[in-house]
Amino acid sequence: MHRHLSRDTQLERLIFPKPGFPDDWYWCNLDRVIAYMDAHHISHVGAMNVMSTRSMLDSRMRRAREAGRSERDIAEARVFLREDMRQRVREMNDWSLAAQAREPRIRTFIALDPTLFEDASVDELERCIALGATGVKIHPASSQHLPDHPALLPVYERCQEAGVAVLACSTPRPNPDGVAYAEPLGWRPVLRAFPRLRLALAHFCDDAWDERLEMAREFPNLWFDISGGLVDAQNPATWRASMLATQAVRVFRKVGVERLMWGSDTVYDPMPSVRQILGLPFTEDEQEQLLSRNAMTFFGLR
Ligand SMILES: [Zn+2]
Numbered sequence: 001m002h003r004h005l006s007r008d009t010q011l012e013r014l015i016f017p018k019p020g021f022p023d024d025w026y027w028c029n030l031d032r033v034i035a036y037m038d039a040h041h042i043s044h045v046g047a048m049n050v051m052s053t054r055s056m057l058d059s060r061m062r063r064a065r066e067a068g069r070s071e072r073d074i075a076e077a078r079v080f081l082r083e084d085m086r087q088r089v090r091e092m093n094d095w096s097l098a099a100q101a102r103e104p105r106i107r108t109f110i111a112l113d114p115t116l117f118e119d120a121s122v123d124e125l126e127r128c129i130a131l132g133a134t135g136v137k138i139h140p141a142s143s144q145h146l147p148d149h150p151a152l153l154p155v156y157e158r159c160q161e162a163g164v165a166v167l168a169c170s171t172p173r174p175n176p177d178g179v180a181y182a183e184p185l186g187w188r189p190v191l192r193a194f195p196r197l198r199l200a201l202a203h204f205c206d207d208a209w210d211e212r213l214e215m216a217r218e219f220p221n222l223w224f225d226i227s228g229g230l231v232d233a234q235n236p237a238t239w240r241a242s243m244l245a246t247q248a249v250r251v252f253r254k255v256g257v258e259r260l261m262w263g264s265d266t267v268y269d270p271m272p273s274v275r276q277i278l279g280l281p282f283t284e285d286e287q288e289q290l291l292s293r294n295a296m297t298f299f300g301l302r
Contacts, residue, residue, distance in 0.1 A: 003264060005096065086120075
């Protein structure tokens with residue numbers, strides 16, 4: 001669960017640079033991912049499409065201003081660039097859905113930014129459902145919107161009806177404007193309005209895990225991934241991992257182990273976090289749920 005797949009090695013190098021790595025070591029791209037999965041006994045990958053169109057747009061506007069362009073030129077360029085960005089997102093959704101069609105072990109979650117697509121968000125969803133989308137990836141922090149953005153309400157409605165899953169980043173770091181768009185509690189209005197939506201909040205074990213536990217109690221249709229991992233002697237705390245591994249069995253059982261999915265996000269080597277799960281005193285059945293069965297259910301594959 002929760003990888004970010006690149007179209008090829010060169011793009012992976014550009015978007016997720018790992019200084020000093022030769023090309024051969026980049027594996028999370030269409031050229032190499034299946035070989036990597038075979039070598040590590042991974043049956044499926046939940047591939048999340050994200051594109052930071054907001055920061056791409058902002059930096060182009062800033063460069064235009066620095067170059068002394070008039071405000072009118074900049075306003076005109078913004079209209080053009082927004083359509084250019086929408087087209088780039090559509091193309092990303094296209095190549096990744098084509099990859100899923102060729103290789104069903106790749107399960108594609110499309111990118112959808114309501115601040116970019118606005119009322120046409122549901123049209124992009126519809127187009128991608130026709131191409132077989134497994135899910136939708138929502139990124140409130142990088143797109144700078146609240147989870148109940150008006151353009152997303154028809155998207156959730158359609159996802160609920162079509163059985164299309166939704167994964168959202170939910171680490172509540174404040175944006176430069178001071179708003180923590182991804183705050184887990186911000187999903188309350190969405191979960192209340194769409195009680196059958198198959199929604200997962202990412203990064204269960206970051207320092208908002210107490211809020212997610214509260215949300216789990218309130219909303220039986222809420223799922224989580226644990227990308228970011230747990231803290232132990234080999235794995236220090238990060239902004240994605242605050243929960244001690246020794247707390248995981250107790251806390252995961254409070255949530256309901258059947259609602260948690262192991263995930264890796266962008267880490268180069270996801271295997272240490274697999275070994276964490278295997279090393280904890282879960283039952284064998286719980287380990288299988290965390291590492292495989294729950295994600296298969298979430299993807300709609302069982
Ligand atoms: Zn991610």
